[in-house]
Every structure is written in C-alpha cells, then in structure tokens.
Amino acid sequence: MKKIDPKVDEAIQTLNMKDGPTRRRLLAGTGLFSASAAATALLTACSSSSKSTGGGTSASGGPGDFPSTPKWKFTFVNHVTDNSFFTPTQYGFQDAAALLGLPTPVWTGATSTQPTVPTMVSAINSATAASSPGIATTVVSATAFTAPIAKALAAGIPLVTYNANGAVKNPTNGLAYVGQALYTSGQEVGKRIAAAMPHGGTACGIIAQPGSLNIQPRLDGANAAIIAAGGKILQMSGFNSGASQSQEATSIPQFIQANGSKLQGVFAVDGGSTALLGPTLAKYGLTGKVTSGGFDLEPATLAAVKAGQLGFTIDQSPYLQGFLPTVYLYLWKLSGGLVAPPETDTGLKFVVKANVDPYSATPTRFEGSTSAQKYVTTSGPIAT
Numbered sequence: 563m564k565k566i567d568p569k570v571d572e573a574i575q576t577l578n579m580k581d582g583p584t585r586r587r588l589l590a591g592t593g594l595f596s597a598s599a600a601a602t603a604l605l606t607a608c609s610s611s612s613k614s615t616g617g618g619t620s621a622s623g624g625p626g627d628f629p630s631t632p633k634w635k636f637t638f639v640n641h642v643t644d645n646s647f648f649t650p651t652q653y654g655f656q657d658a659a660a661l662l663g664l665p666t667p668v669w670t671g672a673t674s675t676q677p678t679v680p681t682m683v684s685a686i687n688s689a690t691a692a693s694s695p696g697i698a699t700t701v702v703s704a705t706a707f708t709a710p711i712a713k714a715l716a717a718g719i720p721l722v723t724y725n726a727n728g729a730v731k732n733p734t735n736g737l738a739y740v741g742q743a744l745y746t747s748g749q750e751v752g753k754r755i756a757a758a759m760p761h762g763g764t765a766c767g768i769i770a771q772p773g774s775l776n777i778q779p780r781l782d783g784a785n786a787a788i789i790a791a792g793g794k795i796l797q798m799s800g801f802n803s804g805a806s807q808s809q810e811a812t813s814i815p816q817f818i819q820a821n822g823s824k825l826q827g828v829f830a831v832d833g834g835s836t837a838l839l840g841p842t843l844a845k846y847g848l849t850g851k852v853t854s855g856g857f858d859l860e861p862a863t864l865a866a867v868k869a870g871q872l873g874f875t876i877d878q879s880p881y882l883q884g885f886l887p888t889v890y891l892y893l894w895k896l897s898g899g900l901v902a903p904p905e906t907d908t909g910l911k912f913v914v915k916a917n918v919d920p921y922s923a924t925p926t927r928f929e930g931s932t933s934a935q936k937y938v939t940t941s942g943p944i945a946t
Contacts, residue, residue: 633665634695636891638884639685640671641678641702641726641776642805647833647858647880649930651725654884655698657927657935662892667698674806678774679706686710690717696891697721701728701736702774711735720894722903724883726776737894738903740886742878744776747910748783748831751855754874754912755784755827756791758853763826765853766796768803768814768839770832780831780857788827796824803835814838815845822848833858836875840866859913859929864922867915877921879908881928 638655640648655667668689672681679702687710689697697714701707701723712735714721725741728734755765765788767781781800788795801817803810814835818828828843830836836856840863843849855874856863866872890903913921925932 631896632695633663634892634895635665636667636696636698636888637685637689637694638667638669638671638887639682639689639697639699640669641682641700641774642674643669643671644673645807645834646860646930648884650881650928651884653927653930653933654881654886655888656884658885658888658892662888664888664892667888668694671699678771679703683707683710686714690714690719693717694719695895698724698740698887698891699736700724700726700776701734702726702776704728704775707734720891720899720903722887722890724887725880726774728775738890738905740890740903740906741883741908742910743907744779745783747857747876747878748780748785749787750783750910750912751780751829751831751857751876752784752787753791755829755853755855756788756793758873759793759826761792762794764794764796764824765827765829766821766825767800768817768828768830768835768856769800770803770810770835771805772799772802777831784829784831793827796821800831803830803832807834810834810838815842818842818846818848822846822852825852827853829854830856832856833860833863836860836872837862837866840869840872844869844871859921861922861931864913864918867913867918868922870915874912874914877909877911877913880930882906882908 636655636659642648652669659666670685670689672678682699682702683706686697686699686707690710690713697719699707699711699721707728711721715735715737721736723734723736723739723741726744727736727739727741759765767784769777769781772778772781785795785798801813803813803817815838822843828839830839833856836858837860839854839856843852843854849871854872855876856872857876857878858880859875859877863872863875867875886906886908887903893901894903921929924938925934926938927933927935928938
C-alpha cells in the first residue's frame with residue numbers, strides 16, 4: 563500500500579468513515595501525494611458522507627449530532643390568516659422548520675371574513691384533540707383563550723403566543739410571548755406624534771378592529787401619551803377603518819376628507835390602515851401639514867415613508883414571530899420541557915425617510931416582499 567498523507571489519515575479517523583469504496587480509495591493513497599489532491603479527495607469524501615445522511619444531519623438522523631427525533635408538525639392559529647402582514651411570519655416558520663428538519667407547521671385560524679375568536683378557539687381545540695406536538699397562537703381576546711390554552715397545556719402540548727398576548731396587565735396563560743410590547747409601542751407613537759404637532763393640537767388614531775388585543779393596546783398607549791403631552795384626541799375610540807383591506811380602502815379616504823382640516827396629527831395602529839394613510843394624506847394635500855405615522859412594513863407603507871407622505875412606521879419583525887415560536891417549541895420538545903421558552907420582545911424600530919432604503923432597496927423574505935431565499939448583505943450604519 564502506498565504511503566497515505568498523515569492529514570488524510572487523521573481526517574478519515576475524524577470522519578469515522580465506515581468501510582466502503584471511498585474509504586478504501588483514501589487508504590490506498592491513490593493520487594494523494596500532493597496537498598491539493600488530498601484536499602480534493604477529502605472534500606469529495608465529506609460531500610459523500612453528508613449526502614448519505616441527508617445533508618447537515620448526523621448518521622443517526624437528527625440535526626447536528628442529535629439522535630433522530632419525530633417529525634414534529636406544529637400548529638399556528640392566527641387571527642387573520644389572509645392578511646399580508648403575516649406573509650413574513652409564515653416564511654419565518656417555514657425557514658425554522660427547514661433548518662430543524664421538521665415539516666412546515668400548519669397555518670390555520672380565521673380569515674378576514676370569518677368570526678375571529680370563535681374560529682380561533684375552535685382551531686386551538688381541534689389541534690389539541692389531534693394531539694398537535696405544539697401550538698403557537700395570537701391572543702386577541704382578554705378572556706376567550708384562557709380555557710383552550712389551559713386545555714392544551716393540561717394535555718401536555720406546549721403552547722406559546724405571538725403577536726398578541728391578551729392584555730396589558732393580565733397576559734394569557736401560554737408558556738411565553740413572542741412579539742412586540744404593544745402598549746409601549748403605542749406610547750412611543752403618541753410621543754412622536756405629539757412632539758411634531760403644535761402644543762395642544764388634535765390627533766386621531768385609525769384602527770381596523772377596535773377591541774382586538776393585537777392593536778387596541780397600541781391605540782390606548784398612543785392616546786395616553788398624546789394627552790400627557792397636552793394634546794387632544796378627536797375620537798378616543800379611534801376611527802374604525804374596517805377589518806378587510808377593501809373596507810379600509812374606502813373608509814380611510816372618506817375619514818381623511820371629512821376630518822383632515824381638524825387634525826394636526828393622525829396615526830394608524832395596524833398595517834393595512836398604515837399602508838393607505840400616506841397616499842390618502844397626499845391625495846388631499848395634507849402631506850407636511852398633518853404629522854403622521856403607523857405600523858409595519860407593507861410595500862405601500864415603505865414607499866410612502868420614502869416619498870415623505872408618511873412620517874414614520876414601526877418595524878416589529880413579523881418574521882421572528884414565526885421563526886422563534888417554531889424554535890422554542892422544538893427546544894421544549896427536544897429537552898422534555900427543560901428548556902422553557904423565554905418572553906421575547908421582537909422590537910420597536912422606527913423607520914423614517916433617513917433609514918427606509920435598506921427595507922425597500924432589496925426585496926427579502928424577512929419583510930415578506932419576496933419568497934426568494936437569499937443572503938442579504940448590508941452596508942453603512944445599522945438602524946436602531
């Protein structure tokens with residue numbers, strides 16, 4: 563047998579390669595008398611080893627060096643499954659599942675034309691009855707979800723909440739919440755609106771579903787901050803723009819046309835309403851005259867911020883609201899419940915004209931503007 567390169571021999575032992583054509587060829591030293599030839603052979607061997615175990619998984623079938631685990635198919639129960647805000651949320655749980663070697667979670671719950679709470683409660687109960695390995699859900703009612711969540715936990719099913727967590731002072735009984743601190747984010751919006759208005763000016767919030775606890779705390783926080791700063795509120799309950807995007811497209815222009823002259827500030831607390839606010843203000847000649855802002859990263863919203871039609875919007879990282887619950891449920895299952903999911907604030911980042919370009923220049927899965935999976939490079943200062 564020809565002399566084998568010591569580095570090749572060491573790598574063979576490290577890879578713990580079983581007897582086979584590749585190992586015998588390496589041990590025979592065929593053509594391995596130069597460093598480059600040895601490297602090429604080792605790369606081929608490593609590639610062959612990865613392919614034999616599914617790529618990136620151990621020979622035992624689990625991610626990394628973990629043993630094989632069941633293919634846990636988690637369930638996401640959402641309050642509006644057909645809203646574009648949750649497109650990156652779905653990409654987030656798809657990507658997390660793919661990284662962990664799991665099937666894509668079930669995406670269920672209410673659509674914009676269904677009764678929200680009853681449909682969601684039914685979906686949670688169905689997932690529990692079907693022994694789902696884990697559930698993630700939004701909680702848009704202060705009381706309706708307590709019993710179904712308790713039922714899931716009693717059945718040994720881990721359940722985390724995301725995007726909305728029931729109430730400000732009495733959050734729901736899930737294992738952890740992944741999402742924005744909603745009342746706090748509303749307060750920050752109110753402070754920014756009040757600071758840009760004349761002292762004692764009047765503002766009004768626009769809300770798609772009054773009382774829904776994924777957005778109502780934002781309105782409450784913003785109103786409180788504006789009043790604390792000496793401002794006035796046109797309608798404490800906010801303007802109800804409607805649950806569907808078609809309703810919003812009609813109601814918001816009507817509201818601004820009728821009330822624009824009375825306002826020095828206007829803000830929206832949901833993504834759909836925010837996307838329509840900037841263009842509507844521009845249509846009625848109110849850009850620069852009425853301070854404005856809102857939430858989320860719909861393409862129309864980013865375009866309005868870039869054009870100066872909307873003063874600001876807020877990034878709450880909807881991608882993380884799908885990605886992290888999947889990871890947390892997986893770790894809970896993997897550890898037998900020893901690794902408890904942590905409370906996670908997914909962020910409160912103001913996006914203004916000065917820092918909007920990274921959001922709009924490159925379409926990404928992370929903001930829901932494309933389904934393409936790609937590595938995004940950045941340059942320049944990092945927005946905070």
